[in-house]
Amino acid sequence: MAKVLIVDDAAFMRMMLKNILMKGGHEVIGEAENGLDAIEKYKNLQPEVVTMDITMPVMEGIEAVRHIKEFDPNAKILMCSAMGQQLMIIQAIEAGAIDFIVKPFQEERVLESVRKVLSN
């Protein structure tokens, strides 16, 4: 299916997402633990979809979305957010993210969103 790059500062969240995505037949080709790392890995790995956490040290998700979109205007980025981050999601969408999923992750929802992002 799709080659995915997972960005989240919590190894726990990355592990969860990875398992969900792999169950859905996707290939997780990389993991990044902050925005800066994500930009670097995006350039190197050229993933088809990026799942991007919002709150991260070093560089937050929204900033990373801006940079990735600058590098590749067609980048498909799915924000991972928690309750209470509405404004952040909106900023991320403004920056070019396509959609968002809400933690705690539900398997069907995540896969559904990835599918929709891909068909975009």
Place this chain on the structure above:
Amino acid sequence: MSFDYREVFIEELEEQLQLMDDEIMKLEQSDSEEVVQSLFRAAHTLKGSSAAMGFEEMKQLTHRMEQLLDQVRSRQRPVTAQLIDLLFLALDNLKLLKEDILRNDPSSTDISLCIEKLQTFAENSEVSRPTAASASDPGESGIAKLRLTMSDRLKVQQIQERGQHVFWVRVSIASDCLIKGARAYVIHSKMLEWGEVLLASPDLENLDESNEFSEITLLYGGTQSSEELSVLVSGLTDVESVNVEPIHPEETTLSQQPPAASEKSAGEEVQQTAKIKSQTIRVSVERLDHLMNLVGELVIDQTRIHQVERTQRRRVSDESVNELGHISDHLSRIIGDLQESVMKARMLPIEQLFNRFPRMIRDLSRDLGKEIDLVIEGQDTELDRTLIEEIADPLIHLIRNAIDHGIEGPDKRADAGKNRTGTLVIRAAHEDNQVVIYVQDDGAGIDPEKIKASAIKKGLVTPEEAEQFSEREAIELIFRPGFSTAAVVSDVSGRGVGMDIVRSNIEKLNGMIDIETKLGEGTCFKIKLPLTLAIIAGLQVKLQKQTLIIPMSNIAEIVRVTSGEIEIVRGQSVILLRNRVIPVVDIHDQFKADRTQQSRIPLVIVGSAEKRLALVVDELIGNQEIVIKSLGSYIGKVEGIAGATILGDGSVALILEISALFNRISGK
């Protein structure tokens, strides 16, 4: 499935809790934006993972913390002492919850009180939130009720003049959608890809999370037909149903006064922190232990090869022996490096442990009404992970003692002409292949007379014995089992764990504890620890044919004396060494070895705290790195023996446990 994640979750939980601890302390010192941000992130991360793990209480608690911190972050709430206390309270509750999770007993801690406190606090001093413009009242989401401003009407007409369509699009959002505002925004931005959006309700510029709505209404203008639009929109995430209808001509007549346009909300600044994580992988301690064991085996084999090489060299001398020598030397270098690398992999900065102290000391000094400046030094000193865990309790005990019994109250200090604020220094350093930890206070010091009096009262020594004690010996009484000097046993120190336990814990780690004290000026405890537990430097000695090993960390010095220098005082053999009387102990009997007659007797002076003993041995062989092996389950624990090791010639040598020897002597 949650079980697979548990370990990772707990590891991160511990990291985040420690981080919070530090940051709340920092916040108490100075209200910095960066600190608030980092605290907020920690609470946020925990909320996410605990929710995913199904730890409902932890989720609720972190959610409340996050809420409060968000208010602080957006400058709607000042940092007050009350806020700090509350954050600490919440943190403590989180720690309790963590303990519950570790014990697999998720329901034993009641956090409702804490949650209630957080909630009342957040509500009572209700802060002025920039309220959303009233124009976006979710109640009036009906299509017909949306009014078009004059410029909207103009736009609609322009679009229609271009031959495009204008539709009212009503979208129902799934009820289980979590962040509806953001969802509405995504739908809105999607629509922009297919045309223009002239109007939207609720007003997307001013959404806040409390807005509850299940429907959004948009005025679309573009090339799509109503069927096409309907299909496109219903394909979006969380869209339950779509209703598309053309705009009524009446709505676009240019005759009404437009209502005021809503103002834009300010974009939030995204904060960057400069903290960069070093590249690491997590490895379980078990694997490292296994590696260390293997290295230990190699060390043993290496000594054996070396031994073989030496015996061969004595017998023959040809190329092959030389080559064996080269190989053996090279091998020992490599094993040395390997051992060091594995050891380093097991080492952690002692920071991990020291980080716990500021909070503990803050709480303690508050409870006891003392003013204390904490100075922590050398927190990047590394030592074996197991040691860090094992040394925590003894250190905490020493620190408690220092604060409770050592440092005086501010008034008393002022009377004594000292600074009202006491200083507690906790310092770690590497000193000749050992780690030394100091716990030093500038308090009252230990009064030997008081100690003696107390020991007599407790029946630990007779008044006659006490009379004989030197100052140093008197102070050492604090290490006796059953001793506690506090006049009143406070609930801080002296809860049954005495200094004797501290000492025996340290000695179990092949360490030593020393004490230096000056009445009125303060006390300094010095703990010496080996760098690692698995491999130690040991002195090989002989008792007749038996080889024994004495851990180097216990050895103070080695002397040779003539038998005439050993005197008998009150039935005990002693020697006088630099004006100090040291008991002489002969362990030949214990090991069933015959005594050797020699003119100069080698004595190994071993130490435990300030005590010294001189061990009589027959021969000194040399010191060597040795791997400690347990005696195995058949034999179990033997009094006086710490374990065994395999020597170069393949024979087994016992390792002496010096602290047990001291106990035996003092028990006599």
